[in-house]
Amino acid sequence: MANAINIKRSQVASLMDQLRQNAAAEQKLSEKDEHEILEKLKVFGRTVSGSDAIYSSDGISLLSDVAFRGNTPEPSREALRCLANAMFLDRQTSQYFTDRGYVEKASEAYKVSESHDDEFLLGRILFFVTTYSQTNGLIIKCVNEHDLAKNTQAAISRHAVAYANAASTSRIISQMAGMALQETLKLLYTLTAKLEDLKAELFSPLVPDLLKILISISVPTASSLQPPIHHILDALSNIPLDTDSSKAALFPEDDPTKYLTRIVKVLDGAAQISSGPSSRSAQTDEFDDRGASLLKLLHDIYPIAPEPAQEFLRLSLLPTDTERNLPLGSRTSTTLPARLLRLSSSPSTTNTRTILSTLLFVVSDSDPGKFIQNVGYGHASGYLMMRGIPIPPEALEEAGVSDKQGRRINPVTGQFIEDEIKAMEASGIGGLDEMTEEEKEREAEKLFVLFERLNKTGVINVENPVRTAMQEGRFEEIHSDNEEDDEDEEGGGGGGGGNNSAEGKGKGKAKETTAKQA
Known part of the structure; x- marks a missing residue:
């Protein structure tokens, strides 16, 4: 193995020497x-081991000289491929590239590149350089002196025209064009992240073109967060949308939900979850890996949207009354709101469940009462407690009416109480009417103990409803059938010691409290 690496190291060094001698001799x-030499170096450079001559500072400089020479397009493009591979495998090479002053040359070349191959390679190299840059000074210099932001805008505008034309004529965009767009979008996202104070001014004009591309791409019914869709959403989520131009683009006067319909369709295809006992699935993992930008985008859109667009989002993302025949988020429901609720509480969605709950809270107009009514206390409580948002006492009352028929809902599950009772009866579980007073008493005691334990853990700090009911006089004394006889025996027997016996204690415990029926 070591011998093979040494052989490779010698071959790579020899090829690099040939390039160096050729450069010194003015291209003999x-x-x-030269193209064949660079092709061999590209293959060798796909692994770092034994490719020392490529991954050194001098090696990166030599390849960069060839890449930006300008008069030999094929060797220059092959040298760009070598550089892109090197930066992908070893980020130190991007620092060598920066230190030798080649970033400015790459930015200038990106400006005049007309082929998708060049855009792909230059966009990829600039993405690595800007992503790994330790300071923003270099990026600001490229933006100010080499028009990097404007060049990125121009590239995306070209793609917007091409995608719109392809959609109208049913043509297929070439694979290379799609790959070039992806690298440009990744570069755009990095620029918006690094240029926080300038991104509204520099990149808001791109919103119409990004939306135009998004609506021109067919969305898969499942796993919809595929490139370039998720790259477009990444970029949109990082550009301020509250400018007049952005809002005008997002919400056309003739159809304010035009683009929201497409974004929600992407969410519908992305928000997949296993219907089995486990919530883990490949689709769930993909959603958790790529869905945060999509959720953030919708979170940012809702507050600035006109009422028709807000209403559309509420109807699309929040459960409707037709879903309340079951507990909200039921595993048997396949609607988008039900899947979102399951994802918001799934142990698999560590990256997205908080932003997903935040989105549902915002779409509930950031009102905790509406939030609980919309998704049920069971789904809302964890988020509200984590955020330190007080829970309105009235939100837990069963008197909430959700439709014109006046049907009550269970505030914890969000299910209609009448449907809940029917389900209990169908499963053989009786309701309160079928419970004896002793059974009600035991359930009340269990509830009391559970709330006391939860309060002691510090997880929640709420008033025990059983204690509250006792204080409000909603409990009554329950006497056993033999209680009067027991009292007569104790009073007439004259032997007070009966109260100290185990039997006496058991009889005395018969005098307890239980909840009145509502």
Whole structure:
């Protein structure tokens, strides 16, 4: 193994020497021969081991000289491929590239690139350089002196025209064009992240073009967060949308939900979850990996949207009354709101469940009472407690009416109480009317103990409803059938010691409290 690496190291060094000698001799090699050397170096450079001559500072400088020479397009493009591979495998090479002053040359080349191959390679190199840059000074210099932001805008505008034309004529965008767009979008996202104070001014004009591309791409019914869709959403989520131009683009006067319909369709395809006992699935993992930007985008859109667009989002993301025949988020429901609720509480969605709950809270107009009514206390309580948002006492009352028929809902599950009772009866579980007073008493005691334990853990700090009911006089004394006889025996027997016996204690415990029926 070591011998093979040494052989490879020698071959790579020899090829690099040929390039170096050729550069010093003003290109004695033919363009074809130079291209073949660079192709071999590209293959060798796919692994770092034994490719020392490529991954050194001098090696990166030599490849960069060839890449930006300008008069030999094929060797220059192959040198760009070598550089892109090197930066992908070893980020130190991007620092060598920066230190030798090649970022400015890459930005200038990106400006005039007309082929998708060049845009792909230059966009990829600039993405690595800007992502790994330790300071923003270099990026600001490229933006101010080499028009990097404007060049990125121009590239995306070209793609917007091409995608719109392809959609109208049913043409297929070439694979290379799609790959070039992806690298440009990744570069755009990095620029918006690094240029926080300037991104509204520099990148808001791109919103119409990004939306135009998004609506021109067919959305898969499942796993919809595929490139370039998720790259477009990443970019949109990082551009301020509250400018007049952005809002005008997002909400066309003739159809304010035009683009929201497409974004929600992407969410519908992305928000997949296993219907089995486990919530873990490949689709759930993909949603958790790529869905945060999509959720953040909707979170940012709702507050600035006109009422028709807000109403559309409420109807799309929140459960409707037709879903309340079951507990909200039931595993048997396949609607988008039900899947979102399950994802918001899934142990698999560590990256997205908080932003997903935040989105549902915002779409509930950031009103905790509406939030609980919309999704049920069971789904809302954890988020509200984590955020330190007080829970309105009235939100837990069963008197909440959700439709014109006046049907009551269970505030914890969000299910209609009448449907809940029917389900209990169908499963053989009796309701309060079928419970004896002793059974009611035991359930009340269990509830009391559970709330006391939860309060002691510090997880929640709420008033025990059983204690409250006792204080409000909603409990009554329950006497056993033999209680009067027991009292007569104790009073007439004259032997007070009966109260100290185990039997006496058991009889005395018969005098307890239980909840009145509502």
